[in-house]
Amino acid sequence: MSILNKSRLLLVFIIVAIFLSGCMNKPKPEEKIYDILENVVAKEKDFEKQQEPLVKLEKREKELYDKIINLGMKDFEEIKKLSDEASTIVEKRKNHMEKEQKSIQASKKEFESLSPIIEEIESQKLKAKAKKLYEIMMDRYKIHDTLxxxxxxxxxxDKELYAMFKKEDLTLEQLENQISEINEMYEKILSSNKQFNEKTKDYNEAKLDFYKEAGLEINTDE
Known part of the structure; x- marks a missing residue:
C-alpha cells in the first residue's frame, strides 16, 4: 500500500473516530429532560421564598382587621391609622405575589422546552411517563395562573375595604357587601391553592417515577 493510500486510510479512521466519539458523548433525551427538570426546580426557588413572608403578612393583616372591626366607630382616628397600616401590608403582599408569579413563569418557560425532547425518547413506556409528567405540570401552571x-x-x-374604613359615612350594608365579596374570593383562592398543592404532589411523584424508569440518579434532597 502506498504512503498516500495509508494517509487517506488514516484520515478516514480519524474522521470516523471523531464522529463516533460525538455520537457516544451526545446526551440521551432522558438525560436532557433530567437537566431541564432540575433547572425547573432552580427556577422555582424564588417562588418558595415568598411563602413564609406571605403567611406572616396575612397573619398580621388579619390582626389589624380584627382590631378595626372590634373598634367599630368608637375611635375613628385609630381606625384610620390601622387601616393605613393594613393597606401597606396589602401592597407588600402584592409584591411577594408578583415575585411568586414571575418565578412560576420562568419555571414554565424552562419546562415547555421539554416538549420536543420527549418525542426523541425511544422507549414507548418511558415516553408515556414523560408525557404524563408534562401534562400534570402544565395543569399545575394553569391552576397557578387562576390562583x-x-x-x-x-x-x-382588600385595598378598597381599608379605604372604606376611613370613611365616616360608611354604611353597614356597604361594609357587609364588601366583606361578602372578599370572603367569596378567598374561598376560590383556598380551593385553587388546594388543587395547586395536589398537582405539585402528583408532579413530584410522576417525576420520581420517570427518573426510576429512565435509570437516572435521583436527588432525594429536593
Missing part, C-alpha cells in the same frame, strides 16, 4: 388572578383581585378588594 394568581384571583389573589390579585382579592388584594384589590
Amino acid at each position: 394568581y388572578e384571583d389573589y390579585s383581585k382579592a388584594l384589590q378588594l
Whole structure:
C-alpha cells in the first residue's frame, strides 16, 4: 500500500473516530429532560421564598382587621391609622405575589422546552411517563395562573375595604357587601391553592417515577 493510500486510510479512521466519539458523548433525551427538570426546580426557588413572608403578612393583616372591626366607630382616628397600616401590608403582599408569579413563569418557560425532547425518547413506556409528567405540570401552571388572578383581585378588594374604613359615612350594608365579596374570593383562592398543592404532589411523584424508569440518579434532597 502506498504512503498516500495509508494517509487517506488514516484520515478516514480519524474522521470516523471523531464522529463516533460525538455520537457516544451526545446526551440521551432522558438525560436532557433530567437537566431541564432540575433547572425547573432552580427556577422555582424564588417562588418558595415568598411563602413564609406571605403567611406572616396575612397573619398580621388579619390582626389589624380584627382590631378595626372590634373598634367599630368608637375611635375613628385609630381606625384610620390601622387601616393605613393594613393597606401597606396589602401592597407588600402584592409584591411577594408578583415575585411568586414571575418565578412560576420562568419555571414554565424552562419546562415547555421539554416538549420536543420527549418525542426523541425511544422507549414507548418511558415516553408515556414523560408525557404524563408534562401534562400534570402544565395543569399545575394553569391552576397557578387562576390562583394568581384571583389573589390579585382579592388584594384589590382588600385595598378598597381599608379605604372604606376611613370613611365616616360608611354604611353597614356597604361594609357587609364588601366583606361578602372578599370572603367569596378567598374561598376560590383556598380551593385553587388546594388543587395547586395536589398537582405539585402528583408532579413530584410522576417525576420520581420517570427518573426510576429512565435509570437516572435521583436527588432525594429536593
